[in-house]
Amino acid sequence: MSTEEQIAQFRESYAALRAEVGKVIVGHEAIVDGTLTALMAGGHVLLEGVPGLGKTLLVRTLGEVLDLSFSRIQFTPDLMPADIVGTNLVMETPEGRRVFEFQRGPVFAHLVLADEINRATPKTQSALLEAMQEHSVTAGGEMRRLEEPFFVLATQNPIDQEGTYPLPEAQLDRFFFKLLVGYPSADELTEVLNRTTETARAQVNRVLSRERMISLQQLVRQVPVASHVKDYAVRLVLATHPKTTTAAPIASQFLRFGSSPRGAQTLILAGKVRALAQGRFNVSFDDLRSAALPALRHRLILNFEAEAEGVTTDHIVEQILKDVPKDAEALEAQSA
Amino acid sequence: MSDLQLIESTVDRAAQRRRWQRAWRGLWRGLLAAALVWLAALGAYKALPLPVTVLPAAAVAAGIVVLLSVLFHAWRRDTRLATARWIDHRQALKERLSTALELGRDAASGPWHALLVQDAARQLGRFDLRTLLPYRLPRASRWALLVLALGATLGFVPEYRSKAFLQKERDKEVIRETGRQLADLTRRSLEHRKPALENTREAIKSVGELGTDMMKNPLTRAEALKDLAKITDKVQQDARELTKSPALKAMERAARSSSANSPADADELKKQIDALQQSLGNKDARADALDKLQRDLQKAQQAAANLMNKDAQGVDAAKDSLAKTLSSLAKQSQEMGAALPALEEAIAALEAGKIDQLMKDLQIAEKDLERMREMAQALQQLQQQAEKLGKDLAEQLKNGQVEAAQTTLDKMVKQLQAANLTPEQLQKIMNDVAKATEQAGPYGKVGDLLKQAVSQLGKSDKPGAAKSLAEASKELENLMQQMADAQDLKASLDALKRAQFCVGNGMGWCNSPGPPRGGKGGKPGKGVGTWADDNNWMDPPENELWDNSGVERPDTDPRGHTDRGDGNVPEGLVPTKVKGRMSPGGQMPSITLKGVSIKGQSTVSFQETATAAQSEAQSAQSHDQVPRAYQGAVKDYFDDVKK
Numbered sequence: 001m002s003t004e005e006q007i008a009q010f011r012e013s014y015a016a017l018r019a020e021v022g023k024v025i026v027g028h029e030a031i032v033d034g035t036l037t038a039l040m041a042g043g044h045v046l047l048e049g050v051p052g053l054g055k056t057l058l059v060r061t062l063g064e065v066l067d068l069s070f071s072r073i074q075f076t077p078d079l080m081p082a083d084i085v086g087t088n089l090v091m092e093t094p095e096g097r098r099v100f101e102f103q104r105g106p107v108f109a110h111l112v113l114a115d116e117i118n119r120a121t122p123k124t125q126s127a128l129l130e131a132m133q134e135h136s137v138t139a140g141g142e143m144r145r146l147e148e149p150f151f152v153l154a155t156q157n158p159i160d161q162e163g164t165y166p167l168p169e170a171q172l173d174r175f176f177f178k179l180l181v182g183y184p185s186a187d188e189l190t191e192v193l194n195r196t197t198e199t200a201r202a203q204v205n206r207v208l209s210r211e212r213m214i215s216l217q218q219l220v221r222q223v224p225v226a227s228h229v230k231d232y233a234v235r236l237v238l239a240t241h242p243k244t245t246t247a248a249p250i251a252s253q254f255l256r257f258g259s260s261p262r263g264a265q266t267l268i269l270a271g272k273v274r275a276l277a278q279g280r281f282n283v284s285f286d287d288l289r290s291a292a293l294p295a296l297r298h299r300l301i302l303n304f305e306a307e308a309e310g311v312t313t314d315h316i317v318e319q320i321l322k323d324v325p326k327d328a329e330a331l332e333a334q335s336a
Numbered sequence: 337m338s339d340l341q342l343i344e345s346t347v348d349r350a351a352q353r354r355r356w357q358r359a360w361r362g363l364w365r366g367l368l369a370a371a372l373v374w375l376a377a378l379g380a381y382k383a384l385p386l387p388v389t390v391l392p393a394a395a396v397a398a399g400i401v402v403l404l405s406v407l408f409h410a411w412r413r414d415t416r417l418a419t420a421r422w423i424d425h426r427q428a429l430k431e432r433l434s435t436a437l438e439l440g441r442d443a444a445s446g447p448w449h450a451l452l453v454q455d456a457a458r459q460l461g462r463f464d465l466r467t468l469l470p471y472r473l474p475r476a477s478r479w480a481l482l483v484l485a486l487g488a489t490l491g492f493v494p495e496y497r498s499k500a501f502l503q504k505e506r507d508k509e510v511i512r513e514t515g516r517q518l519a520d521l522t523r524r525s526l527e528h529r530k531p532a533l534e535n536t537r538e539a540i541k542s543v544g545e546l547g548t549d550m551m552k553n554p555l556t557r558a559e560a561l562k563d564l565a566k567i568t569d570k571v572q573q574d575a576r577e578l579t580k581s582p583a584l585k586a587m588e589r590a591a592r593s594s595s596a597n598s599p600a601d602a603d604e605l606k607k608q609i610d611a612l613q614q615s616l617g618n619k620d621a622r623a624d625a626l627d628k629l630q631r632d633l634q635k636a637q638q639a640a641a642n643l644m645n646k647d648a649q650g651v652d653a654a655k656d657s658l659a660k661t662l663s664s665l666a667k668q669s670q671e672m673g674a675a676l677p678a679l680e681e682a683i684a685a686l687e688a689g690k691i692d693q694l695m696k697d698l699q700i701a702e703k704d705l706e707r708m709r710e711m712a713q714a715l716q717q718l719q720q721q722a723e724k725l726g727k728d729l730a731e732q733l734k735n736g737q738v739e740a741a742q743t744t745l746d747k748m749v750k751q752l753q754a755a756n757l758t759p760e761q762l763q764k765i766m767n768d769v770a771k772a773t774e775q776a777g778p779y780g781k782v783g784d785l786l787k788q789a790v791s792q793l794g795k796s797d798k799p800g801a802a803k804s805l806a807e808a809s810k811e812l813e814n815l816m817q818q819m820a821d822a823q824d825l826k827a828s829l830d831a832l833k834r835a836q837f838c839v840g841n842g843m844g845w846c847n848s849p850g851p852p853r854g855g856k857g858g859k860p861g862k863g864v865g866t867w868a869d870d871n872n873w874m875d876p877p878e879n880e881l882w883d884n885s886g887v888e889r890p891d892t893d894p895r896g897h898t899d900r901g902d903g904n905v906p907e908g909l910v911p912t913k914v915k916g917r918m919s920p921g922g923q924m925p926s927i928t929l930k931g932v933s934i935k936g937q938s939t940v941s942f943q944e945t946a947t948a949a950q951s952e953a954q955s956a957q958s959h960d961q962v963p964r965a966y967q968g969a970v971k972d973y974f975d976d977v978k979k
Contacts, residue, residue, distance in 0.1 A: 002447070003446070003447040003448065003451065004447075004451065007451075222446070222448065223448070224435065224439050224442075224448045224449070224452065225435075226431055226434055226435035226438045226439060227438060228417075228421060228431075228434060228438075229431055229435070280430060280432070280455070281448060281451040281452050281455050282430070282431055282432060282435035282436075282439075282452055282455070283431070283435075284430035284431040284432075285430075285431060286430060287430075326425070
């Protein structure tokens with residue numbers, strides 16, 4: 001299959017996925033797009049919102065649409081790491097002997113829904129660290145690979161709610177996107193009522209196999225990126241590093257830590273997915289800008305001043321997008 | 337042409353067009369900056385007392401600004417990639433062009449580079465370079481034109497200059513012109529004759545240097561006057577020192593009494609007299625007699641003219657009468673030695689009845705007579721000069737005729753050196769020299785040298801005497817040089833005074849009257865007696881053109897009775913208690929002073945005394961030591977003394 005055909009297939013698959021999810025999820029286009037972008041780029045997604053906004057439904061629907069194994073972990077304060085990754089159990093063989101046998105946890109699936117992830121203790125939350133980054137699990141001194149593709153789609157309630165534990169920075173950084181799920185509009189809510197309070201229930205089809213998913217992920221990584229576009233991604237990330245020469249003024253004022261290199265990787269990969277989804281063969285500045293908020297908002301650590309003044313990371317990222325010129329050289333040429 | 341080449345060519349054209357656009361924008365921006373520079377300079381020139389050179393300087397600066405602006409804007413050349421990015425930005429091409437240009441030739445991109453290039457090439461049709469980069473007047477052009485229009489309007493506004501500034505400018509110009517004239521005069525003077533004395537040379541040179549300084553760095557009027565006064569005092573002092581010598585005084589007197597072009601040598605004078613006498617026929621043809629003869633001839637001419645209007649009988653009688661008159665005139669002229677052949681021809685024409693010829697001959701005769709009369713007058717003058725010229729060395733020295741004396745001495749030296757000198761001639765020389773020793777007193781060493789020569793002649797030491805006389809001649813030559821130096825100093829002094837007049841009164845060199853030039857040789861002009869008011873020319877002429885606006889005279893500012901102070905009255909103007917009425921032109925009040933009567937015989941001639949008194953009176957007047965009301969009377973008095 002030629003590259004052009006692969007690209008066309010990508011667009012078709014993306015559109016099909018979106019259409020199928022749209023059958024269940026009302027509104028939340030940005031959330032759906034963000035989730036699909038992360039899936040195509042091979043990244044994990046953290047969905048944050050108050051309960052009842054359809055976060056779990058979205059992930060469950062994705063599990064149904066994708067021809068992938070799906071497991072759900074409901075994070076609770078008493079959840080233990082072994083409950084996620086699995087544990088060695090003493091099993092009696094038919095011969096009557098007792099042997100240790102590894103019992104795989106729910107993380108051994110293609111698509112893992114970590115529901116209300118911040119209700120578990122940090123210790124339990126950290127059980128996903130290796131799985132998310134290395135796509136492997138080490139238990140009982142033995143490392144076990146997770147089958148590709150592996151996605152973690154986590155949901156969490158806002159951290160200021162009762163009985164929640166904030167996710168550690170290391171884990172947050174492993175999420176490709178953090179998507180904020182907002183309230184639906186009136187029309188969307190009406191549609192939600194129509195779909196959920198009547199007898200008719202939307203049927204979704206599996207539109208993407210595991211192999212196709214892997215090939216599409218590989219295609220995404222082939223999309224070329226011009227040097228000045230990469231340079232923009234770098235400048236955006238560097239602008240979040242407080243107290244440096246490249247820092248944006250707002251970053252120096254309100255941030256304790258800036259984005260890790262994973263932020264820049266996320267921007268570029270998300271840009272590639274967006275370019276392909278829009279039928280382009282190159283990544284543009286706008287692709288990076290559109291991915292900046294979900295890619296960077298959870299990677300910035302606010303300082304006390306920001307907390308005190310109620311400044312959010314979204315506000316800082318937006319300001320950085322304004323401060324950092326898209327193409328310094330071109331703008332300079334234009335001004336001359 | 338491949339897609340990539342098409343993209344590259346389009347981007348190149350866009351880059352070129354952008355460069356021209358930048359130059360165009362730079363031109364207008366430069367023009368705006370230049371117009372602002374010009375406007376600022378013009379405004380400053382109109383409002384402030386700046387020199388007019390500010391305007392050409394500003395124009396040059398404005399031109400440079402325009403040029404630099406165009407060069408600055410057109411200098412930078414955009415790279416192809418930068419231009420592609422710019423087009424991407426302007427046309428919202430989502431970085432298609434720039435990515436295609438960067439990665440279009442990148443083999444590592446695999447099949448993607450072809451896709452990128454095709455996609456970018458498709459986008460080229462979306463825009464037109466002329467629309468994207470149109471040539472239009474930039475915003476700066478409007479401002480530039482507005483500022484230029486303001487500048488043009490400002491050009492019609494007259495510049496503001498205070499009266500004081502204008503006066504200063506005029507003063508500066510006058511000082512510069514005066515300095516130039518002073519320097520020129522000094523230069524010409526030095527070129528014409530190099531002063532013999534070092535002091536004189538330095539003094540004249542310092543005058544030239546002052547003129548050059550004034551020309552190059554025109555000072556304020558007060559400073560210039562101060563400098564001029566300083567130099568004037570110095571030159572005056574030098575001149576005074578130089579003219580202290582009695583010999584020079586005598587020489588000056590002689591020079592004043594003799595004409596400038598009179599020959600110093602008696603022989604030369606005699607030759608001229610002989611030549612004139614020969615021309616006049618060696619007869620004593622006096623000018624007044626010739627004048628009478630000319631008048632008679634004119635009467636005869638009138639009578640000849642009347643012949644044409646008379647009848648036949650009257651004509652005969654008139655002819656007879658005219659013939660007699662003409663014969664008488666011819667006889668008189670012959671007796672006076674003034675041969676008039678035209679008169680004889682006129683008589684012949686009268687006898688032949690040719691009246692026209694008669695008239696012509698009479699006219700020729702009158703012209704001849706006129707020429708002879710002029711020659712007679714010149715002869716008379718030369719004879720008068722010859723009478724004044726000293727006949728021997730003693731008289732020449734006495735009269736201050738140094739040049740003639742020098743010539744006489746040189747002749748004596750030649751005679752003494754000659755082998756065939758008779759004892760009588762030797763005795764005559766000795767007598768002449770001995771006689772001259774008395775008169776040579778004021779001439780410094782000359783007297784001693786002449787005495788030495790007499791002594792040597794008495795001992796028949798002809799070579800020694802010749803040497804002494806030659807030295808005396810040389811000494812006289814030195815004195816003449818000193819005299820010339822003194823005249824040069826006098827000329828410099830006159831120039832300095834004229835410069836002071838020009839600077840002090842704010843008048844140009846040509847407009848100043850200068851010292852009086854009454855007669856030949858710089859003699860005083862018309863006036864009472866033999867001297868005129870040499871300083872009168874320094875008073876500015878009073879006419880309507882005189883403008884002293886802007887002249888600062890704080891001393892004339894109105895003041896109350898209490899703040900006048902003690903005043904600063906010059907010594908010469910300290911009032912003395914004199915009874916009577918002071919009114920110019922009226923009766924001069926006088927007092928009688930009893931002085932000490934010194935009896936005896938004066939060794940100084942009256943002429944010298946009168947001259948010295950006159951000089952002192954003149955000096956006192958020029959130094960304001962004589963009240964103005966008395967100046968006329970004092971002048972009249974000393975004129976009478978001279979008589």
